[in-house]
Amino acid sequence: MRHRLWLLPVLAALSGLPFVQATEPAPLTYHAVQPTQAGWLSSDAKVEAVRDTLLSAQVAGAVIALHVKAGDRVRAGQELLRIDARMASQGAAASQAQVAAAQASLQVAGKEYERQKQLFAKRYISQAALDAAEAQWRAAQAQVQALQAQAGVAATQSGLHVLRAPYAGVVAGVPVALGDMAMPGRPLVSVYDPALLRVTASLAQEQAQRLRSGGGVQVELPGLMDKRLDIAAAQVQVLPTADPLSHTVPVRVQLPADLPGALPGSFARLWWQGGEADAGARVLVPAKAVVRRAEMTGVYVRGGNGQPQLRQVRLGLPQGEMVEVLSGLRAGDQVALEPQAAAKVR
Known part of the structure; x- marks a missing residue:
């Protein structure tokens, strides 16, 4: 084998080509994930309408007139539907x-x-x-x-054969068609008030207790606005009930009136200030260590064999050169700072 290595420069000289000796790849640099002090914590939430009404039939009869469709704006008292009377x-x-x-x-x-x-x-x-x-x-x-x-x-x-709008709002759905048979209790038209919206999330009992003591929150609506909304404590309602299975407490946050673009059922994120019990719950990694491939977001983490392994994560908001990782990492993990070099390691 040693003779073969000596022959390589000789063969390169005879062929007239420069001899380039293979070099070992530079070792990867890793960032150790450390627990941070408690700051802003978040939870997935959804947008709801404060006034969301499902209008049903009180009498039997065929639907002979249908004046609205989904997405129409209606005024209070406007006729929506008529049943054969x-x-x-x-x-x-x-x-x-x-x-x-x-x-x-x-x-x-x-x-x-x-x-x-x-x-x-x-x-x-x-x-x-x-x-x-x-x-x-x-x-x-x-x-x-x-x-x-x-x-x-x-x-x-x-x-009762004439269905009217109880308030000014937007028609969310019309689950019947002209000529259908309306029966008592059958849903006919769904209406909600777009001027009164709220965000609902389910928090742990300790977190809900912290909000119940009078702390303000922030609401994030991805895709609708690029910054969080500051909500006063007076607009935060912690319900006096808990789910017996998940042991979570529903929290309702009132949104500003007539918020453009907000729709019931859309995704939201609720942020609140963590306390002493939440210390170490947040982890930050350098933003340059994040890999984005199509719809996947991840980082390269040193595995048990010492080789980098791609792991999917869910990110929070950036903080300078760092970005918060909501899930996928824990304290003690080592993240590669050169994801392109880590991807070439075999």
Whole structure:
């Protein structure tokens, strides 16, 4: 083998080419991940509408008019949908006719009662006859009141065939089509108020207790704005319940009114100031150590065999030349500072 190495310069000289001796690759430089002092912590959240209403049918009938579609803006009291009300209208008309007949009978009974009182005053009839006339008159009155109540119910049922917007908002969905059969309880139109939005997250009980003591928070809406929103403590509501399975507490944060571009169901991130119990929860790595390949974000971490291994991570916000790693790393890991060189190590 030694003779072969001596022959390489001789062969290079005879061929007229310069001899280049192979060199060992430079060793990789690693950054040891160390726990940092507690700072801003974050949790995944979602945007919700404070007023989100699912309008359902209260009566049965076919949908004969549909005036809105998903995405339409509506005003308070605007007609959204109409259900066939012909049978209800006929029932209401019949009830009104019955009320008119009962009122006519009441007039006859009233006049008869007046005549009986005059005859009783002249001692032409007995007290029993007068009492019978009075009873008929009062019965006619009760009959009119009962039929008027029934007519009111029929008129109210006729009004239930028209669906109106309870407030000014945006139509989120219309799960029915023209001609569908509406049944009591079946959802027809979904409406929400875009001016009143909030962010909801689930935090650990210790973290929720820290917010309950009056700490402010920050809200991040990725893709909508490039900076966080500072939210005062008065706009933070920690619900007095906890999930029995995950032992997390729901936290609601009120967003500024009429926030442009915010939609219910979109992704958000809730940030809050950590305390002593959260020390060491955050890790920072140099931004130059991060590798981005298509939709994957990762870093090269020294493995048990001493070789760099690519590991996927989830990043937080940058802090100068460092960037926060939300998941994928822990204290004690060693991250390669030259990811391009680490990728060539075999």
